[in-house]
Amino acid sequence: METQITVKDVAKKFTKSLKRSMAYGALDIFQSSLGFSIDSSQLRSGEFWALNNISFDVTKGETLGIIGCNGSGKSTLLKMLNGIFYPDQGSITMAGKVGALIEVGAGFHPMLSGRENIYINGAILGMTKKEIDAKFDEIVAFADIGDFLDAPVKHYSSGMYVRLGFAIAVNVEPEILLIDEVLSVGDLAFQNKSLQKLSALREKAHIVVFVSHNLEHVRNLCDKILVLNKGELVYYGDPHEAIKYYKDLSNESETTSIKRVDGWGLHMKHSSGEFNIIKGCLVDDQAKEIDSLIIGQDIIILIEFEVNQNLEDIIFSVAITEKRAFACIWQMSNDSNQNNVYHLKKGKYRLRVRYKSPQLAAGTYVPSVSIRNAKTGQLYEKLYGYLKPFQVKYKENDHIGHGGILHIDHEWHLHRQDG
Template sequence: MRRRRADFEEFWALDDVSFEIPQGTTFGLIGDNGSGKSTLLKTMAKILHPDRGRIRLDGRVAALLEVGSGFHPELSGRDNVRLNGAILGMSRAEIDRKFDAIVDFAGVEQFIDQPVKNYSSGMYVRLGFAIAINVDPEILLVDEVLAVGDAAFQDKCAEKFVDFKREGRTVVVVSHSLPSLQNMCDEVAWLSHGKLVESGTASPILDRYLESTRADAHVDADGASHWGSGEATIDAVELLTDGERVDRPLHTGDEVTVRVHYTARQRVERPVFGLAIWSKGGVHLWANNSRDTDRPVEAIEGRGVRDCTVPALALQNGSFRVDAAITDPTTTHVYDYLRSAAEFSVARRPAEEMGGFVALNGAWADPVPTAPSTTGASQA
């Protein structure tokens, strides 16, 4: 207009992003706000089309990008199930067949014939989620809907994702809940400002991403990753057994002492020392701190050590890492958190339990003789 040329600035929401998602895996997209995660998911769902490059999808796709986005507020829940199901690609026969399961999953049986404008926000999103998850896709795209509904409904959603994984379906999920992604995902892709930082096995990448989000995080010369305010810092963590430093695989039942070497640059009142053990796959197995176990520390200043002894290691064979922390008495303010402060492995000996993480020392009893059956015996 007025013979003026439009002024604009070109912005690439995604630039040179390339990776493969293996079939049958749960794959996470992580990154800060504005990194391009949702744009990428919408491109996978074919809502947006890439200006360059291509996305190849092998299988039927369902997308949970905005739960309940196809609902009409004046229509009843029943009518919206049919409408939203059709929008998501379900046939009339398929909707009829799955209708009861959708309503039961959402938990809105009493209100299914009421206009959805009268639904609570929780009922609204539960119904939308129940419809989308029953589309029976081979590839499910999920954007920030892992926290819909109450705790009971979230458990049902988690079970549904486990079923998808068991059935060999592929799930691509965007979420800022790192514990959820740690538990769900086999692999992740980390995006930053529209570019791919890295992709691969979930646990180590999630750890590196978490460290990058800490404004006070830093890496020592030996590669150890710390974050915290720094009034007291952890110099090293070592594992001891039989009074000697651990230099071999441990065994189930061994007594193990975790020794924390620290430096307090000033007097720190009532510090709390904490430890955690994680599996190599990122499963949180154990935590212990000096406050909750009623071993308070009055104050620390200068260099020192604190020991925590586990009388009988209850872990089965595998590889594990130890995290250590020093916090204030509330445990909400962190002076120092050292990730992967130590690593160790547990080897299996003959005649020990196998499978899982914990050793419960289950014992099988000798067979108990049973009285012979009298069924059908004739009476004298």
Template structure:
């Protein structure tokens, strides 16, 4: 039940060591306050108590978590919402004490655990550099020496002299990350902070993190973005319901996590949570949409690399000339992974009732849950008749043992060495 800054207990290259960590909370506020007063009183009088025992309404947010982080290492923490990831970072940062177990830390910690944490909303960005830098353990001289680098890296222009309360979340992240990465800390803790930044800033952060690690700095990163984890981290710990499922190589752990998440989140109902159905012409209606596998069986779960058929059933009270159907698959962040349009004249006119089928013989994309959008336009794409925006949920699994990499598409590559003939 210790959180220590130590030097002698750790190996020379280890900066954080977590051993048998437990943390419990109470669901009931009044009972939680009573337990707190009781525990403080017992500690004052030296009365021992069993910290590993759960009392009424208590639960373990973290249970028996152990790992270590070395110098120059980027260490990822993955797991679903509510699994205890942020709690773990807060314990490492000294915000919460552990109930059981031990955390040994060597070096100064810079933390980005929440957007805007450590900022005063009514102070300017310039003033908050000094405030937040001091919180991170920097001296005034250190802040002065790094001041221009912080402002240049944040790149928020004239807003540096505006109150932080006027900042967007992206601007706040820019300033917070700029301070933390220039804080002369040996350890950086980051919790989903890059999720709200733009692409250019994210790339700049990647380069700065690589430079930081090259100088021996260690990073612990929490993210639901597996691409980011694969790109930045060397090792990963997977936490689920407060318990450590496993720890190890980043590619192996991320692939396994995605596979388990797919099986857990999959439901037979193929209606997406993001569904939005818009009809701009009462004379036409898409009556139903069916997703079919290679055996023409209805399903919304497919094997990556196998055929996909989408059957669109419609009813039309007038002739739709030059119809253009479109189909697109989008990931959870709204990025278009795949898109296809029918060509003008390819289908013919639509009248009365009928069915249009889309077929691809091999759609090899990363195992994941995607949203599917389907639309019909007449004559040109902007002339929409009906649009089912992210209306259907499609799941792609990996049972063909495709090689998992950081990309989205699997092109079935072959690598061939052809030596020059001398």
């Protein structure tokens, strides 16, 4: 199989400040116009690598998905494949007619009719009048804009606008089709139609490169997936592994961002003053503090607290809450099986709770704790969303769950009923 896309050691830098960008732009233009080649391999002050050290190949017939968090450089990479941005380092070889759906309807003129815009957009995407004539009916049928064909596109609904743009772009029949996030717009019927069209394109041995946040689409469509994180290529290959990698990555960044901004759904803090919770965290078997564990591994929560007087009949409850403030696990110390009611003396304590082989799905969770009096029901302390979050990760070679809060083994059987 011949290689159609070769990306080698590619890097791209951007400038954060607009004024600096203007200055560098002027400098670059000045240097280029005098015929000096620009050494773009060094960062100037205020610049950063939007992409760095990217290398990969795509061969004919493959569909490549690009995933990554916001700002990871996905769109930049796609624009570089399309030749809109030039690399500052390395080289990109595209062997084949490239068509791009980076923003559908870019180049539509709002004042002009759908019919006129089909011809203009087609020409922008590299079609001749003859080719557009031949495809015209197909484009109109796919876009399904009916009577609006001769109305100015500014009167189109956003769905019609997108459909028309998509219809033109896929009918260019490129050998390499680049798609950025466009499937997330439009209604379900159109999405399905688009997915069908994409599958058809794949069968004609075209290359499709596909940027999306919709992991479902990416998983179903792609032969290979490339995961970007902060401008670096962190994974390239098998879709299942890549999606797992990406999910862990985004859970991880969620865990860190929560540490920073207290970004939990529900916060509740109640204290009547007798207790002071010093610390609450996830630990391993050796009581060492950790911030992540693998699906199925015991969850051990350690709570350190101080009590400033002698108290009797104390019960604890510890909950494991997911991000919508939904308690997935919630146990009290005086469960029917084990009636752990404590009598505390003034001083420092350390409480350890172990939840055995839980099947929580991968994601970010936070422990919550409350302290009550078993007899009176009096609430001393309640901490909800304030302790350190932790992450549950996928097992090696694990299949990815489709969602939900539990991760369970499954079997499927299909039988025909009517004979």
